[in-house]
Amino acid sequence: MHELSIVNALLKHVQPYLNRKIKCIKIEVGSMSCIDPERLIGCFDWVKATAGLNDTQLIIDHHPAKASCQQCQQVFTLTQLGQPCPCGSYDYNLLSGQQLTLTEIEFA
Ligand SMILES: [Zn+2]
Numbered sequence: 001m002h003e004l005s006i007v008n009a010l011l012k013h014v015q016p017y018l019n020r021k022i023k024c025i026k027i028e029v030g031s032m033s034c035i036d037p038e039r040l041i042g043c044f045d046w047v048k049a050t051a052g053l054n055d056t057q058l059i060i061d062h063h064p065a066k067a068s069c070q071q072c073q074q075v076f077t078l079t080q081l082g083q084p085c086p087c088g089s090y091d092y093n094l095l096s097g098q099q100l101t102l103t104e105i106e107f108a
Contacts, residue, residue: 003036006100007043011051013102024057026104032065032081032097055108065097 014025029035037060044058065078071089078097084090 002034003039003043004047006035006040007047010044010102011047011053014051014053014105017105017107018052021108022053022056023106023108024059024104025102026059026061026106028061028063028099028101028103030063030065030097030099032078032094033100035100037062061103063097063099066095067092067097068095 010025010027014022029037029040040060041058048054048056066075067078067085068075069085069087069089070091070093072085072087074085074087075095076085076092078094085092
């Protein structure tokens with residue numbers, strides 16, 4: 001399960017801070033990262049008790065993907081996979097949108 005391995009990787013990052021009470025963990029997820037946010041939160045809720053994070057909330061920030069077009073050179077926002085550039089071209093490079101970053105750990 002993809003989401004569960006992400007949650008486990010996330011918990012590894014959080015581990016050094018477990019001696020403090022963590023209120024929430026914020027992550028930034030690119031819209032092209034193929035992650036189902038609801039399943040990600042579901043997985044987190046499932047493992048958080050064993051990780052000692054009973055009262056911790058996982059907050060997901062969505063980050064729209066950006067691509068740069070080879071035809072018209074403009075940078076545009078991709079809202080879904082397989083979408084063309086506003087000029088109609090499919091010849092573009094993804095600049096961002098596949099990332100999953102731990103952005104903040106908030107302590108209670
Ligand atoms: Zn274009």
